[in-house]
Amino acid sequence: MELKFISEITTQYDSFTKVFRKIADYILKDYMQLPFLSIQEVANATSVSPASIHRFCIQLGYPGFSAFQREVQVFMQKNLAETESEEYRNWKQSGNSILQKQIDLNTTVLQEMLNEDLAINFDKSVEAIQKAKRVYIIGLRASYGIAALLYNLLHEYMDNVYLLTLGIDDIYDHIANINSDDLLFSIGFKAYTKYTVEIIKQFHKMGAVTITLTDKYTSPLAFNSDICLIPGNTTPSYGFVMAVTIVKALSVAINNIHDPEILKLYERKQDLLLENDILI
Template identity: 25%
Template sequence: MDDLIHKLQHKVAGLTEAQRRIADYIVQNPMEVAFLTVDKLASKVGTSTATIMRFSAAVGYSGFSELQKELQSNMKHKAAPQTRLEANLKHSNKSKLLHNHVELQFQNIQYALDNITEETFQHIVEKIASSRQVLCSSVRSGRPVGEYLSQGINRLLGNCQYIDADKSDWVDELVHFQSDDFIIAVSYPRYAKRIKDLLEAAKSYGVEVLLITDSYSSPLTKYAQYVLPCSSASAGSHNSVVSAIFIVDYILSALAINDPERTKPRLDQINHMLTKMSYHTTH
C-alpha cells in the first residue's frame, strides 16, 4: 500500500480534479477498492469508467486491473470477512439493502459477461465434453459452485467428480490424470493454498485447468489455461457465488444443448432408474 500511496503523491500535481477525487477515494478506502468492479468505483466516485482507466495510466499502471492487483497483493491480510463487513457497513443503507444487493449482483454478472468471450465459453464447453475425465475442486466459499458444476457435468456426461481440495483425496486421483483430462478449480479471496497446491500438481502432470475466480488479477490465474472471472463482491462479509453460478449454469445448458445425442440418452437412463426406485414423491 505504501508504494501505491507514494505513486499517487508523486503524480498528484499532474492529475485532473476528477482523477484527484479517485486518488483520494483509493487512499481512504483501499480495502474496498481492492474488490470493486471499475463500474462500481466510477459510480462511488461520481465519474466515468473511462476516467478511471485514464487515472490508472496517469499514475503508472497499464490499467485499473493492474492497480487493483497491487492493492489486493498488499492487503491480503486485511481481506478477512470481518474487514469486508466493516467496509460495507460504512457505505450501507439498511433501508435500501435489498435494492443495493440486487444492483450489486447485476453488476457482478455483467462484469463476468464483459470479461468472458463467447469463444472462451465455446472452448470450455468443448474441452469438458471431449475430456476423458473431469475433476472439479474448491474449498469453503467456492464449494457451492464446484459441487453444482460437478453434479451437472456428471449427470449429463458421466465423466466428472468433485473433490474438496482441503482433503488430500485429489492427490490419489491426480496421479492417474493424463493430458486428455481436465481440472476445474474454484477459488475466491483469500485464495486457499490447497487450491494452489492442486493447480501446481496439475501443471506438473500437463493437465489443463479451468479456474473460476474473482478476477484476472487472482494469483492463481498463472496456473490455468482458461479463466472465468466472476466477481465475488457482496453487500456483507462473504464471497458471493451468484455470478459464478450464473456462468456455470450457462455452461451446463450449453453441454446439454450442443450434444443431445449424447446427453439425452443418459438423462433418459437416469430418469428410468430413479422412477424404478420410486425416488421422487408423487404427493
C-alpha cells in the first residue's frame, strides 16, 4: 500500500511555505506516530498552530487531520499483517518443522533480550511497583493476555492491583481519583492501540508513575512513560515471549515471599479457593 501523502509532500515540497516545510519534515520523519497523536500534540511538536496542521492536510488533499491519521493507521495495520503473513508463508515453504522454527526463533530472542537499560529499568520498575499505593495494569487486543497474566501473578500476593479492561464499564470511572501515589503498568506492541496511549497520557497528566513494556523506544506507549522496559533485540519478534519472561521475572522480584504478611495473605487466598471448591 502506497502512502499518498509521501508522494504529495515530495511533489509539493519546493512550493511549501516555511511553516508547511516544518510540518512536512516532522511528518516524513515520524509519520508512524501520527495515529496516536492529537492535532494539538503535532502542533506542539512542530511549533506551529493546529490551524496550520489542518491547512497542511487540506493542501495534501485530505478533508482534515482525522482523515490524514486514518490513512497512516490503515497502512500500519496492513503492513504489520503482511509482514507477519509473509514470515509464516516462508516457514511453510521451507519444508522444515514450523514448531522447530518457532522454538529456534524464541531461543534467539531470549538470548538477545537482556541489555544494560533493560536491567536498570527492571530494578526501577520493581521498586516503583512495591512503593505504589495502587497498581493499575492495561494491555489491549493482543496484549491483553500478557496484562491478565501480570495481574494474576501480582494479585496472588497483593491486594492493591487492578486490571483495566474494555467492554465491562468505563475505564475512566476507575481512574478518576488517581494521584501521584498510584502507578500504571501498560503493555503494548506493534500494532499499538490508541486507547492504551490515551490512558498512559491520562495517568501521566495526573502525576502517577507510568511504566511501559513495549518493543522499541519509538513506540507511542513509551513517549509518556517514566520507565520503559524494552528488550534489546535485533532479531525481529512480536514480543510475547520476551513479555512473558519479563512479566514472570517482575512478579518474582516484586512479591517478596519471605515477608510474613505477604505469606499470610497468600495462604488466606489459597484457603478460600480450596474451601469454595475452586481449586482441586
